[in-house]
Each structure stands twice: as structure tokens, then as C-alpha cells.
Amino acid sequence: MQPVQFDDAETYEPEEGWRRVAMAGSEQFSFEWFEKPPGHSSPMHDHENEQVCLVTEGELTVVTEDDEVTLGPYDSVLLESNEPHRVENTGDERAVGIDVFAPGRSFDFWLDRE
DSSP states (O other): OOOOOGGGSOEEEEETTEEEEEOSOOSSOEEEEEEEOTTOBOOSBOOSSEEEEEEEESOEEEEESSOEEEEOTTOEEEEOTTOOEEEEOOSSSOEEEEEEEESOOOTHHHHTOO
């Protein structure tokens, strides 16, 4: 067993108010808790990992090259491997969610970007 206490977990803040916390995971899958302030959008990007994004608070709009969907609490979406996408907080309040990646990844994905 490998427990991860939220307050002790590795944290990364790519931009002010956009925080990600690495939860328990492995090379096969990883979980990241995240929060986004109103109006914040990640850049359009893709990665080799499949991704499930689950919203727990607020509202997020997930945009791909072909579609977009707005998610509320307990809604989720699957993003396929190498599918370009961005995630935007289109609500008036902080949005909180969980991302699951398979295979697992580290914060190096964001740190190694130009």
C-alpha cells in the first residue's frame, strides 16, 4: 500500500490559481486533483495518455478540434490518447476536478513544455 496524504502530496501550479496535486498512482495510471479559477483555460495540447476528467465542483468546458462539452459536478469525459484538447473554467466560481491518466504521468509533462 502507498498512501498519499493530500497536504503532503506533490503540488504544481502551472499558472496562478491553476493548481494540480499528484495523488496516488503508478506507471499504469495517475490521479491529479486540480482547481481552476473562473475564466482560466489550459492551452490546446495533447499527450500520449488517455485522460478521464471528472468535475467535482463548478463548471468546466472541454474543447477538442471537433467538439466541446460543458461539464458540471460529477460529469466526466474521456479524452483519447493524442486527442488535442483544452479545459476551460466557463463558470463564475472555482472549478475543481480529478484527472486520471493511463499510462500514468508526472508533472514533467507541463515542466518540459515550451
